[in-house]
Amino acid sequence: MxxxxxxxxxxxxxxxxxxxxxxxxxxxxxxxxxxxxxxxxxxxxxxxxxxxxxxxxxxxxxxxxxxxGGTGGENPTPAPDTIPPSVPTGLASTLITETSVQLIWNASTDNVAVTGYEVYRNGSLAASTSSASAVISGLTAGTTYAFTVKSKDAAGNLSAASSPLSVTTSTGSTNPGPAPTGSKWLIGYWHNFDNGSTNIRLRNVSPAYDIINVSFAEPVSHGSGTLAFTPYNSTVEQFKSDIAYLQSQGKKVLLSMGGANGTIELTDVTKRQQFEESLKSIISTYGFNGLDIDLEGSSLSLNAGDTDFRNPTTPKIVNFINGVKAVKAHFGADFILTAAPETAYVQGGYLSYGGPWGAYLPVIHALRNDLTLLHVQHYNSGSMVGLDGRSYSQGTADFHVAMAEMLLQGFHVGGSGGPFFSPLRPDQIAIGVPASQQAAGGGYTAPAELQKALNYLIKGVSYGGSYTLRQPAGYAAIKGIMTWSINWDAYTNNQFSNAHRPFLNGFSTQTTKEAVY
Structure with missing residues (x-):
């Protein structure tokens, strides 16, 4: 060889x-x-x-x-694959309804390849899927279920089960009963963050408040339409328990969205859909009684050429209106809807309409039959012109009376020749003020000053100020006072609520006596 x-x-x-x-x-x-x-x-x-x-x-x-090349089998030997995929992690629910739950989790890994997942409900197989998400339907309203997930590979190897996730389906209505029954309400914002005021569990807010606005739901990332909310000083279950406790005391707990840092710009239909679905999920998960609109900054502004509040053309305004209407319709007639715009975005439209000036007016107009309350922020505001053409400074009785009557009488938008913004009902109006000097950059009003403004607005009892009501008898159905915030009130040992709760109760007593006689 x-x-x-x-x-x-x-x-x-x-x-x-x-x-x-x-x-x-x-x-x-x-x-x-x-x-x-x-x-x-x-x-x-x-x-x-x-x-x-x-x-x-x-x-x-x-x-x-x-x-x-290759070996004709799954392995190069080709020895049988006996190694299971990794255990799925991060199991969470993203949307909860009366009869279904949407679940997501982190994808598993495998020595060859993950081919799918099995979802178990209370220990029984409920669904098989090739992706790291699943919708489990056919559930019963108001029922708690335990879910786990296992991953599998082509050889049939199955991982161990994920950590269990407990989910309670919606009852179909997150609103146990209508709005508070008293004739005058005290509305306050509760901070879901620490800003140096006072950290208090939600269940421990002062019993003086009728409506508690939990602040805030915010976008998950800049430019996203998806909103998120996570309690900062309790677990999810504790927070849900706190809400239920307050509701058992006759209080209403609302989810407030936006705030100074939560810019929400629904510039297209996809973001509007994200907005709707995320809000439905959050509200259902926690059992909120309603929704508060607290958009600030660029969240609402008018595009060039958008000149008629009755027929807005700015996409983020049109999408926002439609999104809120869809959420309200989903939860039904008892769903409470409130809004807390700044003065420039409402009364500011009296003299000028464009950009931020008057940008809330198309929203208020479109939602006027859906709004439970409009409580404009009578603070952090420059001087504003009333219906009498005079300018008034924040923190005074005249400012509160003048700004409130603009909404009670209506006004021409963008000047005397502009379209007329029709008045809201008196029972839709409350006045928004800071709870303390520290709570806002300006606009704090001493209790006596605010109460003389309300006595004039509600009963027509003049204090001899510069502004004269166009309806001398006042507006008896005005709803009350909103404040930023419950936490800043607690910071001053509840001086705000201790002063105004008895004052508001006095109107209820007077109404009862008048009914008797």
Missing amino acids: TIALVILLILPWLTPRADAAAQWQAGTAYKKGDIVTYQNKNYECIQAHTALTGWEPPNVPALWKDVG
Whole structure:
């Protein structure tokens, strides 16, 4: 035998076999030229990278080139695959209704590939899916279920179950009964953050308040229409318990959205849909009685050419109106809807309509039959012009009376020749003020000053101020006082609510006596 023949005979044994390549595996760092086997075929890496689930060679030709070969089985030996995928993590619910729950979780990894997931409800198989999400339907309203998820591979290996997730379906109505029964209400905002005022559990707010606005639901990221809310000083279950406790005392607890830092701009239909679904989910999850609109900054502003509040054309205003209407319709007639715009966005439209000036007017007009309360922020405001053409400064009785009567009488928008903004009902109006000097940059009003303004507005009892009511007898049905905030009130040992709760109760007593006589 010649040397050349010997070399030809042994050469195949010296050359590495292509079908002996290692199996492709997520999490492995591959360099250019590496050979792997995946589902019966060999692939050559053509670009260095670290593999991720979903980047299997057939799926990403930019990373892998099919070089043929393979062993005809799942493994290069081909020994049977007995390794299960990793346990799914991060199981959470993103949308809860009366009869269904939407679940999401983090994708699992496997030595070969994850092919799907099994979702279990109370220990029984409820669904199989190829993606890391599932909708479980056919549930019963007001019922608690335990969900777990397992991952599986092509060889039939099943992971251990994920940590269980407990979910309670909606009852179909998050509003146990209508709004508070007293003739005059005290409305306050509760902070879901620490700003140096007072940290208090929701259930421990002063019993003086009728409506508690939980502040705030905010976008999950800049530009997103999806809102999120997570309690900052309790677990989700504790917070739900706190809401139920307050409701058992006859209080109403609303979810407030936006705030100074929560810019919500629904510039297209997709963001509007995200907005609707996320709010429905949050409200259902926690059992809120309603929704408060507290949009500030660029959240609402009018585009150039948008000149008629009755027919707005600015996309983020039109989408916002439609989104809020959809949420309100979803929860029904008892759903409480309130709004707390700044003066420039409402009364500011009297003299000028454009940009931020008057930007809330199309929203208020479109929702006027849905709004339970409009409590404009009579603070952090510059001087404003009333219906009498005179300018009034915040923090005074005249300012409160003048700004309130603009909404009770209506006004021409953008000047005397502009379209007329029709008045709201008196029972839709409350006055928004800071609870203390520290609560706002300006506009704090001493209790005596605010109460003389309300006596004039509600009963027509003049204090001899500069502004004269166009309806001298006043507006008996005005609803009350809103304040930023419950926490700042607590900071001053509840001086605000201790002063105004008895005052508001006095109107209820007077109404009862008048009914008797």
